[in-house]
Amino acid sequence: AQSVTQLDSHVSVSEGTPVLLRCNYSSSYSPSLFWYVQHPNKGLQLLLKYTSAATLVKGINGFEAEFKKSETSFHLTKPSAHMSDAAEYFCVVSGYLTGNNRKLIWGLGTSLAVNP
């Protein structure tokens, strides 16, 4: 069975400092992994995806994540936080197959606050 754990429910950083949002996953086979972002009162936006190609994945808005199989981790990073990065971030694993469909397994989310 697949599962995902986001290790921090809240992260607070100062503008211009690095961002690290931690995610560990569990999967019985090679998973696809995603990070989604949700700004207040908005829908979910795909930040980046890992699908067994390069282990360092670059996404939108300067975010990137590194897939580490030995550590079963997929942490999200950004070198310098902007005020506009304040949002809820979800780590997601896809690997549960039902027929032709994959059911996404969601982490509980990390709320990122960016202080001026």
Add this chain to the structure above:
Amino acid sequence: DTEVTQTPKHLVMGMTNKKSLKCEQHMGHRAMYWYKQKAKKPPELMFVYSYEKLSINESVPSRFSPECPNSSLLNLHLHALQPEDSALYLCASSQLTGPQYFGPGTRLTVT
């Protein structure tokens, strides 16, 4: 273009009303999804359509009735809802094995 559109953006309905939520995508995706999201929680899957056929129903109450008229459209018909059904309803689409792309959602309030 990775846009999924949803209408309306906001909906207030009484417990005896009938209303519908609409979702549209033009990315050629053959899988479409309905999710329910409560505040500060991850989205919960409700329904999955694959090639316009319902393939997953996550034990959703019958007061929610999905419909997929064609490969670009997805509707969610609502009837006799309860106040606890108030939530953000999200539509998503994907290729069968690709990432899901979400719409902006419909904020539903049941009074």
